[in-house]
Amino acid sequence: MFSYPLPMQRVIDALKRLPGIGPKSAERLTFALLRMEPAEIEQLADALVHLQRDLVTCSICHAWSQSDPCAICTDPRRDPHTLLVVEEMRDLLALERTGAYHGKYHVLGGVLSPLDGVGPEQLEVESLLHRVQQEQTQEVILATNPTVEGDATAVYLRDRLLPLGVTVSRLARGLPIGGDLEYADEVTLTRALEGRGAL
Amino acid sequence: MFSYPLPMQRVIDALKRLPGIGPKSAERLTFALLRMEPAEIEQLADALVHLQRDLVTCSICHAWSQSDPCAICTDPRRDPHTLLVVEEMRDLLALERTGAYHGKYHVLGGVLSPLDGVGPEQLEVESLLHRVQQEQTQEVILATNPTVEGDATAVYLRDRLLPLGVTVSRLARGLPIGGDLEYADEVTLTRALEGRGAL
Numbered sequence: 001m002f003s004y005p006l007p008m009q010r011v012i013d014a015l016k017r018l019p020g021i022g023p024k025s026a027e028r029l030t031f032a033l034l035r036m037e038p039a040e041i042e043q044l045a046d047a048l049v050h051l052q053r054d055l056v057t058c059s060i061c062h063a064w065s066q067s068d069p070c071a072i073c074t075d076p077r078r079d080p081h082t083l084l085v086v087e088e089m090r091d092l093l094a095l096e097r098t099g100a101y102h103g104k105y106h107v108l109g110g111v112l113s114p115l116d117g118v119g120p121e122q123l124e125v126e127s128l129l130h131r132v133q134q135e136q137t138q139e140v141i142l143a144t145n146p147t148v149e150g151d152a153t154a155v156y157l158r159d160r161l162l163p164l165g166v167t168v169s170r171l172a173r174g175l176p177i178g179g180d181l182e183y184a185d186e187v188t189l190t191r192a193l194e195g196r197g198a199l
Numbered sequence: 200m201f202s203y204p205l206p207m208q209r210v211i212d213a214l215k216r217l218p219g220i221g222p223k224s225a226e227r228l229t230f231a232l233l234r235m236e237p238a239e240i241e242q243l244a245d246a247l248v249h250l251q252r253d254l255v256t257c258s259i260c261h262a263w264s265q266s267d268p269c270a271i272c273t274d275p276r277r278d279p280h281t282l283l284v285v286e287e288m289r290d291l292l293a294l295e296r297t298g299a300y301h302g303k304y305h306v307l308g309g310v311l312s313p314l315d316g317v318g319p320e321q322l323e324v325e326s327l328l329h330r331v332q333q334e335q336t337q338e339v340i341l342a343t344n345p346t347v348e349g350d351a352t353a354v355y356l357r358d359r360l361l362p363l364g365v366t367v368s369r370l371a372r373g374l375p376i377g378g379d380l381e382y383a384d385e386v387t388l389t390r391a392l393e394g395r396g397a398l
Contacts, residue, residue: 004292005244005265007253014243019231025219030250031289032218034263038251043214045244047206047208052228053236054206064233066204090230093203181221 008034060107060131062091062107062124072105079103081138084169085128087111088146090182095143098189107130111149112156123153125160132164139167142194146175158199171198206282207233210240261323262288263305278302280337284327284356286310286344289381294342297391302340305330310348311355321351324359331363338366340395345374357398368395 004012008030012140016028033041057063058070065071082103086092092105108123120126132140138163144150156196158168175184182191203211209228232240239289257263257269264270271277278346281302285291291304307322319325331339339360357367371394374383383391 003295005263005304007250007265008263010242010246011250014239014246015321017235017239018228019222020227027289027381028219031287033250034254035248036216040216041247041251043209044216045247047209047213048232048240048244048247051206051232052240055233056202064204064207066206088230090226096202115293139313151217182226 008139024135027191061105062109063092063105064126077171078103080135082136082141083128083135083139086143087150087153087181091143091145094182094184094189095193098186098190098193100193103139104135108144108153111144111147111153113149121155125157128157129160129164132161132166137166139169142168142199143181144170144183146171146177146179148161154199168199170199171196215383256327259310260304261326262291262304276301278300279334281340282327282330282334282336282338283342284347285342286352286380290342290344293381293383293388294392296316297385297389297392299392303334307343307352308345310343310352312348319355324356327356328359331360331365336365338368340392341367341369341398342380343369344380345370345376346379353398367398370395 001021003009011030011033012023012026015029015096021029021066048175054066055064056063056066056068058068058073060069060073063070063072065075079102083106084101085106085108086095087108087110089107092107093100093117106124106128108125108128110118110123112118131137136153142154142157149186154170159198161168173193175181175188175192202208209223210229210232213227214220214228215222216279220228253265254263255265255267257264257267257272259272260269262269262271273318282305283294283300283302284305284307285294286307286309288306291306294300296350305323305327307324309317309322311317311319311322321349327339330336341353341356343352352367360367370391374380374391
């Protein structure tokens with residue numbers, strides 16, 4: 001039986017490994033790539049090669065960055081006494097797009113999920129507690145997603161943070177429950193930030 | 200305002216150029232790529248670089264191939280007197296997967312679409328007529344998609360082919376109308392091939 005020429009099959013196989021891309025999508029994308037300008041494909045390939053090579057995780061907030069510490073952690077204009085905790089860097093960028101937050105961030109790297117084997121040790125929890133003590137943080141805003149795991153993680157963090165003498169708040173429940181933080185629109189996110197309440 | 204580090208933004212921008220990948224999908228894919236093994240990303244980048252470089256279009260049937268002529272055009276076991284005409288190489292592979300066709304192929308490169316500026320000159324029509332005369336073809340099976348454009352293209356080709364003294368047939372109308380040939384299952388495609396009728 002005739003099948004795809006090897007150069008096509010290799011691209012299809014590599015694309016299929018990406019989340020949300022099935023065999024049919026991989027085939028369609030490969031045909032689209034065949035029709036693109038060679039320069040555009042080279043750009044994509046070059047960007048892929050440099051993606052991990054040129055990025056580090058900031059040793060302070062654990063966001064992806066070109067420098068360590070990152071641009072936010074080293075920005076003197078940002079309030080050093082407020083820390084906003086997000087699950088992933090995507091959420092950090094969603095909040096930055098509102099322009100409504102001027103403190104610092106901490107990227108957890110996920111949520112507590114015992115069934116998936118994710119406990120506090122798999123997340124940046126100890127480094128968060130360490131930062132709060134080192135940086136004399138006054139308020140920690142917990143901005144985990146409004147999901148079961150996100151709420152459980154927020155409650156766990158609150159119980160660990162309150163003994164350190166900081167104010168702990170979370171984003172207002174203006175967020176649609178069960179949704180994903182990164183898909184909220186800027187206005188909703190701004191309201192949620194302004195209306196944050198004690199946890 | 201803080202935005203993505205440049206190495207991430209470059210990947211996002213490159214992925215957004217692909218059909219069906221919007222800004223949010225591009226962001227999600229980029230984060231997924233950041234978590235992949237470096238070797239897997241290198242594989243994808245390498246496959247992309249070699250995709251166009253290692254492929255040619257077969258000068259006989261116009262399918263993508265590593266050699267010119269392609270493996271099907273040079274295969275002595277395939278019936279040289281039957282030509283099956285498809286819009287795109289995807290369709291050729293869908294038919295090959297049925298195992299029910301043993302002749303040769305001709306890839307048109309699209310369908311007639313006057314509104315999009317696609318006339319017979321933009322498709323491999325002249326080369327098809329030339330092949331039919333050169334290769335002493337006895338039957339041409341028109342396997343354009345069962346859409347308005349596909350049917351119009353089939354009728355146009357029939358009118359050009361019949362004066363050459365060949366039998367012209369099309370796939371049986373067992374195909375779901377308005378659908379896409381490449382998404383049909385193997386059984387439906389096999390039936391359509393067996394039940395082909397005069398055009």
